Amino acid sequence: MSAVVTEEDVARYRDDGVVLIRNLLDERWLSVLADGIADNLRRPSPRTREYVNDPASGAYFFYDALVLGEQPAYDRVMLDSPMAEAVAALMESSTAVLFYISVFVRGAGTAERSPWHQDQPSWSAAGDQACSAWVPLDPVPLETALEFVRGSHRWRTAFERAPFFIDRYERDDRSGQTPFPDIEANRAGYDILGWEMSPGDCLVFHGMTTHGGSGALPAGLGRRAVSVQWLGDDARFREVPGGDSPRISEALRGRIRPGDPVACDVCPVVWPRATPGDTPAAPGH
């Protein structure tokens, strides 16, 4: 078993599709991440989105998605922090392959929740060993929590991609998809999980787990959070009809082909750590 998660954590992730690991990242890692986010806000990637920017109310919601090599501070955290070891154990995978890192920054008092959605239907990676590790850099009161539908990673439907507030930015071009159920209007009908969190606590959730929230911030409290996307042994590159979101496939085409393991120089095997002199190996290669 890993040094950073317990058998109980693994069972919870398997059964619920989400588990909270307290204190995964210490002050040192949080400070590296904070520097990275400050730099990222000044130098957004081409995949950035400003979901909300209302100078009148101060509401602000920035999103970005970066791959290895695009932000040195993020690279350090993804490659060297305890996160890779934790997610490999939770996914019950012999490897953790870094896919990409997402960044969510909300200004103090921003109300907008992220809509209920599944992540993986829009990823250019198929496989059951696929997850996100969401870490806040600011305190998370319960009423502002990122929320999850317990066990929804075993739902058999990949629902239509939720417009992330906007059809301005994204459309789901897969035709004939099942519309997303209206969970917010029927909360009592679902087993919804959410936690109060401290900076450095980490929620690890399966790529198919339905989640949303993280809005309703009180005046005076902003939210910086990163969500790192990880893949395990069974993950394979795929082309998403209508295009993936975010467009990580653009960085992968020419390196790997559909059906290949995703591990490559852009998406390296981070766990187990390479011993000095080793070339990172791709599972299945």
Ligand SMILES: O=C(O)CCC(=O)C(=O)O
């Ligand atoms: O932090 C948020 O608002 C959304 C997080 C999320 O959807 C994710 O990490 O996949």
